[in-house]
Amino acid sequence: VAKRLEKFKTTIFTQMSLLAAQYGAINLGQGFPNFDGPEFVKEAAIEAIRDGKNQYARGYGIPDLNITIADRFRKDTGLEVDPEKEIIVTTGCTEAIAATMLGLINHGDEVIVFSPCYDSYLATLSMAGAKVKGVTLRPPEFSVPIEELKSVISKNTRAVLINTPHNPTGKVFTREELNAIASICIDNDVLVFSDEVYDKLVYDVDHISIASLPGMFERTVTMNSLGKTFSLTGWKIGWAIAPPHLSWGIKQAHSFLTFATATPLQWASVAALRAPDSYFVELKRDYMAKRAILVEGLKDVGFEVFSPSGTYFVVVDHTPFGHEDDIAFCEYLIKEVGVVAIPTSVFYLNPEEGKNLVRFAFCKDEATLRAAIERMKDKL
Numbered sequence: 516v517a518k519r520l521e522k523f524k525t526t527i528f529t530q531m532s533l534l535a536a537q538y539g540a541i542n543l544g545q546g547f548p549n550f551d552g553p554e555f556v557k558e559a560a561i562e563a564i565r566d567g568k569n570q571y572a573r574g575y576g577i578p579d580l581n582i583t584i585a586d587r588f589r590k591d592t593g594l595e596v597d598p599e600k601e602i603i604v605t606t607g608c609t610e611a612i613a614a615t616m617l618g619l620i621n622h623g624d625e626v627i628v629f630s631p632c633y634d635s636y637l638a639t640l641s642m643a644g645a646k647v648k649g650v651t652l653r654p655p656e657f658s659v660p661i662e663e664l665k666s667v668i669s670k671n672t673r674a675v676l677i678n679t680p681h682n683p684t685g686k687v688f689t690r691e692e693l694n695a696i697a698s699i700c701i702d703n704d705v706l707v708f709s710d711e712v713y714d715k716l717v718y719d720v721d722h723i724s725i726a727s728l729p730g731m732f733e734r735t736v737t738m739n740s741l742g743k744t745f746s747l748t749g750w751k752i753g754w755a756i757a758p759p760h761l762s763w764g765i766k767q768a769h770s771f772l773t774f775a776t777a778t779p780l781q782w783a784s785v786a787a788l789r790a791p792d793s794y795f796v797e798l799k800r801d802y803m804a805k806r807a808i809l810v811e812g813l814k815d816v817g818f819e820v821f822s823p824s825g826t827y828f829v830v831v832d833h834t835p836f837g838h839e840d841d842i843a844f845c846e847y848l849i850k851e852v853g854v855v856a857i858p859t860s861v862f863y864l865n866p867e868e869g870k871n872l873v874r875f876a877f878c879k880d881e882a883t884l885r886a887a888i889e890r891m892k893d894k895l
């Protein structure tokens with residue numbers, strides 16, 4: 516394996532889903548719904564396949580999808596973007612992240628990430644040859660430590676990578692935090708890469724796109740996808756939105772990574788993103804009910820629970836149960852209790868900082884969530 520990937524292991528999601536299958540454990544680990552996406556979107560994909568929309572799509576997205584993404588972005592943020600020059604459709608947000616790093620980061624550039632963070636960030640930053648600096652979000656609030664952020668920015672900093680709503684903590688960045696990040700980035704002429712795939716899954720607060728703050732569109736890449744919003748994580752349709760001076764690099768990287776993304780699924784994505792407002796209202800309502808079941812259940816089991824304002828994840832402190840660290844706890848949970856969670860140390864630059872925390876996913880039907888809680892009540 517190449518040196519730039521030597522330190523990365525099999526992703527924790529793959530490892531845990533394998534163990535779940537092996538031990539017949541209830542999988543609250545990898546974040547994928549155990550229910551299907553909406554019929555009208557699946558129908559649109561089937562129709563597109565029957566209609567012969569099966570050859571390569573235009574590299575940066577079928578025109579209708581770029582237009583629909585621009586419409587959605589305008590509704591969500593008030594920003595007017597050029598669907599041709601400022602949107603690139605990618606193979607999931609994971610590719611948007613990779614193409615952004617590979618298309619905009621030079622070897623040796625510094626990029627700041629908030630730790631914990633989604634595991635692909637560190638691997639793609641390594642592929643791009645970036646120097647990574649971390650700023651830790653700490654429980655119980657996982658607030659952004661603004662002074663620490665200021666102190667790690669240097670003249671070599673090219674970008675700050677943010678993720679709101681945040682995986683794994685479920686934290687939603689506040690307007691104050693985003694304003695502070697924005698002003699630091701403007702003062703230091705730094706870019707922001709913003710992963711917003713859980714933007715429709717916010718419960719007590721609003722989601723704010725940092726690109727919509729004054730002076731920020733010019734220096735922001737906003738990334739999103741279809742997977743979480745439409746319970747279609749296997750479709751791998753994502754996108755990046757950025758001003759032309761940034762989108763060109765992303766477009767180039769994307770051209771040589773995957774060239775284009777599944778054509779019929781792009782047609783179906785047009786139908787999805789044109790869903791009526793009621794779709795998004797119901798999605799949120801359903802997830803609030805699931806969140807209540809898991810959060811209350813985990814509290815009853817005896818965890819210290821950090822209730823999330825967004826995403827479909829809950830982070831808890833497992834130390835009341837007396838295991839050495841998060842990995843040991845998750846192993847015990849799978850083998851002796853029959854439930855899968857994700858150890859959070861894998862999301863930290865310094866794994867020590869995550870050793871008390873594990874993440875559960877609530878993108879599961881209510882019976883599954885209740886069954887997992889029952890197992891933990893019985894056996895933990």
Ligand code: GLN
Binds near residue numbers: 526528529545
């Ligand atoms: N984003 C999902 C999670 O955090 C999983 C993605 C993956 O399996 N690579 O669980």
